[in-house]
Amino acid sequence: MDRADILDRIRELAASTCPGLTAADIVESATFNTLGLDSVRLVELGVRLEQTFGERVIVDDWIDQEAARGDEGYTVGSLVSFIERSMT
Amino acid sequence: MVRPYRVRVLSSYIYSHDEHIPHRDMARDNRWFHGFTKSVLRRGSGLADFDIQFLRLPPPPSSFPDVVDRVLQDNAHLVICAGVDAVTRWAPVSDDIPTVYFGGHPENHGLDVLARPNVTGVRLNLPVIWSFENFSIIRDLLPGVREIFVPVSPLLSFAPSRANYRAFRRQRRDPWISGPSSFIGFRSLYFLADRLGCRYHEGPFADLDELASSLRVITPGTTTALVVFNDTVLLAGAVNVLLEIVRERGLALFWVNNWPIARAGGVADFSSDFEKAGGLLGEMAMKILRDSAPIDTIPFCEDPGERFGLNLRRCAELGITVRDEVRARFHAVQAIDGSRPPAVSLR
DSSP states (O other): OOHHHHHHHHHHHHHHHSTTOOTTTOOTTOBTTTTTOOHHHHHHHHHHHHHHHOTTOOHHHHHHHHHTTGGGOOBHHHHHHHHHHHHO | OOSSEEEEEEESOOOOTTOOOGGGGHHHHHOHHHHHHHHHHHTTOOGGGEEEEEEEOOSTTOOOHHHHHHHHHTTOSEEEEESHHHHHHHGGGOSSSOEEEEEEOGGGTTGGGGGSTTEEEEEEOOGGGTOHHHHHHHHHHOTTOOEEEEEEOTTOSOHHHHHHHHHHHHHOOOSSEETTOTTOSOHHHHHHHHHTTOEEEEEEOSSHHHHHHHHTTSOOEEEEEEEEOTTGGGSTTHHHHHHHHHHHHTEEEEEESOHHHHHHHOSEEEEEOHHHHHHHHHHHHHHHHTSOOOGGGSOOBOOOOEEEEEEHHHHHHTTOOOOHHHHTTOSEEEOTTSOOOOOOOOO
């Protein structure tokens, strides 16, 4: 699965988690906070991602990693990269 | 019931990310909310169907009129209480709002909430004291253990034990109540320690200074074990004081239902499987909210499982050798270098 495929799956799952979102909103530079996914919705997205990508993707680890980045964290692109790394 | 389902979660154990305390991650690592979410998704719903808000309670035994007003004004469809201290304080407030909870009932304290017509939930077992087999893991890790110490917070929510401790304090100056005194609150823990061949000491501390001074009389090393429950978490600053003294004195700390604290400086944690408990709560919530099932038709559930955590780095610091068969009792292991391998069942 390449980067574009991962982004597509994230778009699909984020839209299921937050029904007002469209694929056009979910670009790599966007943060989940600006997309309207608060910590509760991130839990749901994390569960959906883990169900989709399997146990190698531990979304809590990505959340830990992003927490250290402060305001610049939690972008869609960093999640794509994280999943890409986890899958290889 | 009309969506979104208005759910209010009440708990004393809700922390913000700027609070520098090891148990800040309790919710994450306890994972009950992950289990709840999975359960809801499995039933064809999602959190978009919910208006869910988390409301932090003040430490017990305080009342919380602001929180109560908010829950009532919001016309909540369901209240979830995380912890027995939350449900025992919330239950008298309303006989109408369906309430589900999870929590441990040491010595059956607080179990009378089940008589409430609007309450059901999941009982957690406090695994280390639920069976001698589990309690014996302390000896498996510390073969030379001779004494077990259990500090008890002044914010313990069980009034009979608090009264008993006050009576002890009026008569004695010792920081620890030693078994088999009738002032001991956790009788089953005393019996377990006795069967293990250890002297049992229970220490009801009044404040952080008393906690510190009582810990400092414990003999350091692996002939003593300090076993702590989450009532200590309720007193602001207590966990940090405790961890500081545990590190300074070289004490072997065991926690019950709080892996983040054990990971920060304890030898081991003995938790219930919070993810499974959350899954049961999700199932109950969907029955109540989507299927309009009356709460009195939803049976109370027993503890769905255990998850134990072992901190090998702390074991190494204390010179504790962990045999393979003992390590295999643990589901999560923090390695000597502090890393956390994926939490997988080793059983």
